[in-house]
Amino acid sequence: MRAQPWPQVPETTGRAARAAAAKGPYPLAMRVRDELGELFADVEFAHEFGARGRQGWSPGQLALVTVLQFAENLTDRAAAHRVRFGMDFKYALGLDLDDPGFDASVLSEFRTRLVAHNLEERALDLLLAALKSKGLVKAGGHQRTDSTRVLAAVRDLNRLELAGETLRAALEALACAAPGWLCEVVPIPQWTERYGPRIDSWQLPSSQAKRTEMALAYGQDGFALLEAAYAADAPVWLRELPAVQILRMVWVQNYTRTVTETGPEVQRRESEDLPPSRLRLTSPYDLDALRPQTGLMVDRLQGSHQRDLRPGGGDPPGCRRDCSRLRIG
Numbered sequence: 521m522r523a524q525p526w527p528q529v530p531e532t533t534g535r536a537a538r539a540a541a542a543k544g545p546y547p548l549a550m551r552v553r554d555e556l557g558e559l560f561a562d563v564e565f566a567h568e569f570g571a572r573g574r575q576g577w578s579p580g581q582l583a584l585v586t587v588l589q590f591a592e593n594l595t596d597r598a599a600a601h602r603v604r605f606g607m608d609f610k611y612a613l614g615l616d617l618d619d620p621g622f623d624a625s626v627l628s629e630f631r632t633r634l635v636a637h638n639l640e641e642r643a644l645d646l647l648l649a650a651l652k653s654k655g656l657v658k659a660g661g662h663q664r665t666d667s668t669r670v671l672a673a674v675r676d677l678n679r680l681e682l683a684g685e686t687l688r689a690a691l692e693a694l695a696c697a698a699p700g701w702l703c704e705v706v707p708i709p710q711w712t713e714r715y716g717p718r719i720d721s722w723q724l725p726s727s728q729a730k731r732t733e734m735a736l737a738y739g740q741d742g743f744a745l746l747e748a749a750y751a752a753d754a755p756v757w758l759r760e761l762p763a764v765q766i767l768r769m770v771w772v773q774n775y776t777r778t779v780t781e782t783g784p785e786v787q788r789r790e791s792e793d794l795p796p797s798r799l800r801l802t803s804p805y806d807l808d809a810l811r812p813q814t815g816l817m818v819d820r821l822q823g824s825h826q827r828d829l830r831p832g833g834g835d836p837p838g839c840r841r842d843c844s845r846l847r848i849g
Contacts, residue, residue, distance in 0.1 A: 526557070526561065526562075526580065526614065527613070527614030527615070528614055529553065529611055529614050530614070530615070530616050530617075532616070532617055533607065533610050533611055533614075533615065533616060533617050534611060536607055536617060537550060537607040537608060537610065537611040538550075540607055540608075541608070547608035547611075548588065548591060548592065548608075549588050549606075549608040549609050549611065549612035550608050550611050550612060552584070552588070552612055553611055553612040553614075555654050556650045556654060557650075559580070559583075559584050559587075559646065559647065559650050560579070560580035560581070560583040560584055560646055560647075561580055561646075562578050562579055562580045565579035565580065565583075565639065577622055577626060577630075579630065581613050581614075582626065582627065582630040583630075583634075583646075584612060584613065585599055585603060585609070585613070585627065586627065586630070586631065586670065586671075586674065587647060587670065588602075588609070588612070589627070589674055590670045590673055590674055593677065593723065593724065593726045594677070594723075595624075595674075595677045595678050595680075595681045595720065595724065596624040596625070596627040596628055596674070596678050597624040597678075597681065597720050598720065598723070599624070599627060600621055600622060600623065600624040600626070600627065603615070603621040603622065604619075604620060604621035625802065627674075628678070628797070628802065631671055631674070631675075632797055634671075635671070640670075640671055672791070675791065676728075676731060677724055677731070678802075679735070679774060679788075680724055680731055680734060680735050680738075681719050681720055681724065682770060682774070682801075682802060682803065682804075683735060683738040683739065683742070683770065683774060683775075684715070684719035684734070684738050685718065685719040685720060685803075685804060685805075686742075686766060686767050686770045686801075686804040687715060687738055687741060687742045687745070687767060688715040688718065688719060689763050689766070689767075689804040689805070690742075690745065690761075690763040690764050690766070690767040690804075691706070691711065691715050691745070692763070693761050693762075693763035693764070694745075694749075694758070694761070694763075694764070697758070697761060698755065698758060701754070701755065701758070705745070705748040706744070706745065706748070711741070714737075714741075732788075735788050736786055736787075736788070739771070739774075739775045739777075739786040739787075739788065740786050742767060742770075742771050742775070743771065743775070743777055743784070743786060745767070746764075746767060746768055746771065749764050763804065766801065766804050767804075769801055770801050770804070773789070773794065773795055773800055773801060774788060774789055774794070775787065775788055775789060776788075776789060
């Protein structure tokens with residue numbers, strides 16, 4: 521990374537974004553750009569991010585995206601989508617309208633490097649200094665948001681999306697491969713409502729209490745499905761489906777289940793109890809990234825469904841490709 525001046529808003533981007541914002545509340549991202557200007561200068565990160573290697577995304581721009589995704593309750597995937605398609609984010613970052621943006625994994629890698637070099641507090645200091653210089657917060661005033669909370673909240677949102685979408689993907693695969701079996705082991709109407717739409721197609725709750733409740737519900741449902749798939753009377757090939765194996769690995773990495781006097785108790789793993797980021801599964805669909813970690817032999821995604829193949833070749837008995845019977849996916 522080489523330090524770069526903060527890009528000016530391209531004329532076409534500015535004109536389109538201001539026209540779109542004229543009839544509604546002025547977007548936060550555009551207000552930040554207008555009032556704060558160069559919020560995160562690359563020079564603040566140049567030493568830690570280095571100058572070798574190919575030119576990548578500006579650390580200053582990624583820091584701004586991180587702050588905006590915290591403020592607007594966005595996962596990495598949703599934030600990357602906003603950079604790619606949202607005129608307000610393009611305006612804030614000084615991008616052309618046809619700029620393709622970046623992959624969501626870039627944000628996770630950026631946060632990892634921030635923490636590794638102890639830069640998270642510096643990024644927050646830059647934000648507070650800019651806010652104070654514009655009179656948006658009073659000097660010496662109490663600021664409830666700190667860097668630890670920003671990074672923790674963003675990580676929490678991404679883990680919640682991962683859990684829900686991994687479980688949904690497993691249900692979709694099982695609905696295709698063994699619809700009759702699935703009907704017998706899960707409450708189809710309730711689970712169809714909960715896991716029918718893709719998790720990244722709607723905004724996750726902003727309330728921490730509701731996010732915690734949702735995460736535990738995902739955890740309990742996932743353990744129930746795994747217990748059914750690994751039961752002695754379940755077809756052995758069910759647990760060999762790639763989507764079911766991925767579900768098991770994601771649950772091992774993100775949840776614990778303890779047997780108590782009142783029954784099994786499901787809990788999310790705390791941040792310090794998670795595996796290293798290089799070993800952590802971050803998506804049930806990034807098959808190229810999953811292969812070296814899992815050894816799974818799976819086809820690439822085709823259309824909107826993952827084609828799970830039975831080990832040894834051939835489709836599982838009773839496989840249904842349309843998945844329409846159960847209305848999952």
